[in-house]
Amino acid sequence: MPGEPPAVECRELSVNYGRTPALEAVTLTVARGELVAVLGASGSGKSTLLHAIAGLVPPARGEVWLSGRCVATRQRCDPAERRDIGLVFQNIALWPHLTALDTVAYPLRRARHSRRDSNAQAQQLLERLGIGHLADRRPGELSGGQQQRVGLARALARSPVAFLLDEPTAHLDTHLRAAFQASVRDRRAETGAAALYATHDASEALALADRVAVLVDGRMVQVGVPELVYAEPVSAAAAELTGAFTVVTATVAAAGPAQVSVDLGSGPMIVAGGGLRLGPDPVVARVLLRPDWVVVPGEVPGRVVVSAFRGAHTDYQFETDIGAVHAQLPGPPRLAVGAPVTWGFARAWVLPVEAARRAEPIRLTPAR
Amino acid sequence: MRERAGSTAAAVALTVLAVAVVVVPLVELGRVVPAGGSAALTRVLHSPGFGSAAAHSGELAVLVPAVAVPVGTGLALVLRRPDVPCRGLLRLLIVLPLLVPQFVLGYSWSQAYGRGGFSQQLLGAHWAGLNGAVGVVVVLVVDAVPLCFLISSAALAVRAQPQLEQAARVSGAGWWACTRTVTLPMLRPVLAAEVVITAVAALESFAVPQVLGTPAGYQTMTTRVYADLALGSDPALFTDAVVLSLALVVLVALVVLPSDVLLAPRLRTAPAPSPAGPAGPSRRGPPGMLVACVIGAYCVVVALVPTAAIVLAAVTRAVGRAPTPSNWTLDNFRAALDAPTRAAIGHSLELAALAALILTVLGVSAAALGRRGWGRLLGTVVIAPFAIPGSALAVGLLIAYDRRIGGTLALILLAYLAKFWALAHRTLSGAVDRVPPDESRAAHTSGAGPLATARTIWLPALTPALVGAGLLVFVSALHEVTMSSLLYSTGNETLAVAVLNSQELGEVPTTAALSVVLTAMLLVAAVPAWLAMVLARRRRAASQPVWSAVEVADAR
Numbered sequence: 045m046p047g048e049p050p051a052v053e054c055r056e057l058s059v060n061y062g063r064t065p066a067l068e069a070v071t072l073t074v075a076r077g078e079l080v081a082v083l084g085a086s087g088s089g090k091s092t093l094l095h096a097i098a099g100l101v102p103p104a105r106g107e108v109w110l111s112g113r114c115v116a117t118r119q120r121c122d123p124a125e126r127r128d129i130g131l132v133f134q135n136i137a138l139w140p141h142l143t144a145l146d147t148v149a150y151p152l153r154r155a156r157h158s159r160r161d162s163n164a165q166a167q168q169l170l171e172r173l174g175i176g177h178l179a180d181r182r183p184g185e186l187s188g189g190q191q192q193r194v195g196l197a198r199a200l201a202r203s204p205v206a207f208l209l210d211e212p213t214a215h216l217d218t219h220l221r222a223a224f225q226a227s228v229r230d231r232r233a234e235t236g237a238a239a240l241y242a243t244h245d246a247s248e249a250l251a252l253a254d255r256v257a258v259l260v261d262g263r264m265v266q267v268g269v270p271e272l273v274y275a276e277p278v279s280a281a282a283a284e285l286t287g288a289f290t291v292v293t294a295t296v297a298a299a300g301p302a303q304v305s306v307d308l309g310s311g312p313m314i315v316a317g318g319g320l321r322l323g324p325d326p327v328v329a330r331v332l333l334r335p336d337w338v339v340v341p342g343e344v345p346g347r348v349v350v351s352a353f354r355g356a357h358t359d360y361q362f363e364t365d366i367g368a369v370h371a372q373l374p375g376p377p378r379l380a381v382g383a384p385v386t387w388g389f390a391r392a393w394v395l396p397v398e399a400a401r402r403a404e405p406i407r408l409t410p411a412r
Numbered sequence: 413m414r415e416r417a418g419s420t421a422a423a424v425a426l427t428v429l430a431v432a433v434v435v436v437p438l439v440e441l442g443r444v445v446p447a448g449g450s451a452a453l454t455r456v457l458h459s460p461g462f463g464s465a466a467a468h469s470g471e472l473a474v475l476v477p478a479v480a481v482p483v484g485t486g487l488a489l490v491l492r493r494p495d496v497p498c499r500g501l502l503r504l505l506i507v508l509p510l511l512v513p514q515f516v517l518g519y520s521w522s523q524a525y526g527r528g529g530f531s532q533q534l535l536g537a538h539w540a541g542l543n544g545a546v547g548v549v550v551v552l553v554v555d556a557v558p559l560c561f562l563i564s565s566a567a568l569a570v571r572a573q574p575q576l577e578q579a580a581r582v583s584g585a586g587w588w589a590c591t592r593t594v595t596l597p598m599l600r601p602v603l604a605a606e607v608v609i610t611a612v613a614a615l616e617s618f619a620v621p622q623v624l625g626t627p628a629g630y631q632t633m634t635t636r637v638y639a640d641l642a643l644g645s646d647p648a649l650f651t652d653a654v655v656l657s658l659a660l661v662v663l664v665a666l667v668v669l670p671s672d673v674l675l676a677p678r679l680r681t682a683p684a685p686s687p688a689g690p691a692g693p694s695r696r697g698p699p700g701m702l703v704a705c706v707i708g709a710y711c712v713v714v715a716l717v718p719t720a721a722i723v724l725a726a727v728t729r730a731v732g733r734a735p736t737p738s739n740w741t742l743d744n745f746r747a748a749l750d751a752p753t754r755a756a757i758g759h760s761l762e763l764a765a766l767a768a769l770i771l772t773v774l775g776v777s778a779a780a781l782g783r784r785g786w787g788r789l790l791g792t793v794v795i796a797p798f799a800i801p802g803s804a805l806a807v808g809l810l811i812a813y814d815r816r817i818g819g820t821l822a823l824i825l826l827a828y829l830a831k832f833w834a835l836a837h838r839t840l841s842g843a844v845d846r847v848p849p850d851e852s853r854a855a856h857t858s859g860a861g862p863l864a865t866a867r868t869i870w871l872p873a874l875t876p877a878l879v880g881a882g883l884l885v886f887v888s889a890l891h892e893v894t895m896s897s898l899l900y901s902t903g904n905e906t907l908a909v910a911v912l913n914s915q916e917l918g919e920v921p922t923t924a925a926l927s928v929v930l931t932a933m934l935l936v937a938a939v940p941a942w943l944a945m946v947l948a949r950r951r952r953a954a955s956q957p958v959w960s961a962v963e964v965a966d967a968r
Contacts, residue, residue, distance in 0.1 A: 100581070123586070124578070125581050125586050125589075131582040133575050133579060137573070137575035137579040139580075139594055139597075139598075141597040154583055154589060198579070198583060199582075202583065
């Protein structure tokens with residue numbers, strides 16, 4: 045609906061812990077009904093961003109707006125209980141002394157609903173999440189997946205304008221993770237509320253989100269639809285969060301709309317892709333290649349050094365004159381380790397010069 | 413194999429000692445009553461004084477926890493709020509009365525607010541109710557609040573996980589609703605333990621009822637035991653004291669045993685501490701400045717004014733003179749520190765140091781025996797006397813050993829060993845438990861023998877606990893007056909007994925001066941303990957890996 049204020053809006057939001065900056069000038073808008081994944085390594089400020097929106101930490105600078113109402117500035121900060129949000133905690137944070145039913149009824153009781161009314165609504169929520177039969181259990185008597193669903197039900201009970209989910213699947217097994225993601229999707233479709241989903245898991249973020257916001261060291265470096273964040277990262281640090289990649293140095297130039305000319309030393313190749321601030325004049329730059337963009341056979345010679353079967357596809361590492369290259373090819377292994385190979389690429393993305401230089405040391409260190 | 417034989421010998425020696433100082437006195441206490449005949453028992457139980465003393469002890473055991481636990485916990489809760497200024501100073505002021513012996517606390521209150529006290533000289537008003545039931549309850553509450561505050565603060569740090577409170581606030585709970593529905597329920601087992609501890613302390617308390625209650629005819633079971641034994645060698649009075657002691661043991665057992673069974677499992681399963689600080693920046697509730705002022709006023713009334721009153725009484729020339737600089741003198745100290753008192757100070761230091769040394773060694777030995785089988789049984793035996801009222805323990809020791817070592821300092825030392833073994837044992841076995849077993853296994857596989865392992869692994873890990881246990885026993889022994897006052901003989905007083913006697917003689921300046929000396933001695937012992945604790949904490953913080961700071965920041 046045009047003209048309607050966004051559910052969540054952060055304007056130049058900065059948060060410090062003592063003198064350590066945790067978030068720096070983050071600007072982000074989440075529309076009603078939209079799911080934005082906040083993707084970042086641990087320590088990048090994901091939890092801080094969610095907690096600042098929830099009202100658990102005050103901003104050092106900037107503002108937080110919920111449904112067109114300013115709830116936090118440097119001077120004035122509404123406490124969490126006065127904000128219309130639901131938060132699902134990373135470690136679930138269920139109260140050990142309350143049953144599932146009492147836990148889900150808790151926000152309703154705080155909103156001055158009668159006990160009978162609260163309990164009835166809470167029971168309904170538990171039923172809809174498929175755990176109605178566990179209403180009398182305390183957290184100690186619930187499995188991890190069941191606990192996380194109680195936590196989700198508690199956040200839903202407030203019928204908030206926005207859900208904040210702080211790595212909700214970090215402690216869940218893979219099969220529970222899928223079930224939980226499904227219940228988040230279903231419930232959100234029902235309520236139409238906005239959601240911010242913090243995660244360090246690229247596949248989760250890309251699969252769930254309408255848009256992905258990439259946080260690196262407390263700064264929001266890129267916001268966009270999942271395909272864009274994957275294919276056109278603003279830096280190697282941002283690229284690393286969305287999946288594996290290889291960086292090679294090449295002479296590049298723009299070669300028409302959404303096409304780029306890449307010269308690895310054996311002549312220019314025109315492929316799909318592009319780059320930020322890339323002109324028609326050839327320049328030497330760093331080029332990002334995703335493993336699934338690599339094709340075999342191609343024009344560049346190399347040798348297979350690693351082959352790892354992943355089920356639906358196989359990961360390879362090629363040794364070439366320009367360095368190691370990651371490749372992902374569909375199907376079972378068909379290239380032997382040690383065998384020569386020729387390869388090329390169907391797509392390339394040129395990293396901005398300064399971003400590439402700044403990002404290099406980060407690429408070489410494994411993720412924390 | 414030699415090691416096994418050594419540990420068996422140690423176990424036997426420790427057990428013999430534990431039986432001698434703990435089991436024998438209790439058995440003797442129980443044997444005297446049937447020997448005196450059931451007639452004596454009925455006579456004592458039906459005497460009018462017994463009923464009122466039991467009733468008074470009972471009301472103390474109910475009223476003191478009823479006030480002290482909410483006050484101590486309330487202080488702990490509000491001092492968690494980051495918007496309260498001067499939190500460190502306020503915490504220190506709240507805890508400070510722990511260092512003041514009960515006797516000195518009671519006496520300083522009478523000097524501050526009683527007839528002819530500080531408030532009368534300054535404002536022309538005194539508190540008539542101080543001598544009597546209300547005064548005893550109030551001062552015992554003041555004495556118990558610091559402990560409740562400490563226990564609740566520690567429990568809040570460990571049990572009240574910030575995320576659980578954040579979850580409540582995100583669910584729409586304000587400060588008070590969050591405290592009521594989440595924070596306090598998580599503390600429930602700890603609060604119950606506080607009630608038990610303060611109730612037992614109130615039942616056991618002797619110095620405060622003696623100083624503030626006895627002059628007004630308000631007798632408790634402990635002061636009555638003292639009166640019975642102080643009045644000489646009447647066998648009927650002795651039987652009376654024994655029956656009272658046994659009744660006291662029964663009363664305490666009635667409080668402790670059921671609560672121990674109910675509480676122990678819930679207290680043991682403490683959740684893992686969470687790294688982040690308390691939740692939420694902008695807690696609702698009264699503004700921080702107001703809270704700080706109220707707590708500050710509380711500290712001034714309960715601790716600073718009484719301390720000032722007793723210090724001024726100690727340096728003022730004579731009772732009734734205005735406590736102004738022109739009337740100040742050190743003569744009171746000179747007069748108070750006469751030869752017998754100096755001897756008493758020597759006895760106190762000697763006993764306290766010996767008790768600290770012996771119990772530190774015994775504590776380590778018992779802890780080394782481990783938590784299974786014999787070690788566990790021994791642990792139970794040495795912990796028990798801490799719940800047995802000092803008066804009863806002293807009477808039991810008197811019956812068991814008076815003929816052999818009566819009237820000597822050795823009897824008092826035995827009493828201290830029995831009573832304070834629990835302090836050393838708890839501190840040291842806790843520290844031993846916290847050393848991961850893999851550390852000594854790693855030392856063994858690196859080629860270290862038992863002695864080298866003890867020196868290189870255990871000693872560095874246990875040093876703070878050893879120092880802490882020693883100082884804890886030392887300070888408690890200097891405090892002790894309940895058992896000392898029943899077991900001393902002329903020429904063998906401790907300082908605490910000397911202060912009590914001089915108070916009973918009504919010598920205000922001398923008593924005040926001696927109280928100041930006693931408290932100053934405790935401060936001298938406490939400052940190194942505090943420093944050692946601060947240093948240990950700093951070292952631990954410095955040795956934490958750097959990445960944990962990042963994790964903490966992200967967790968928040």
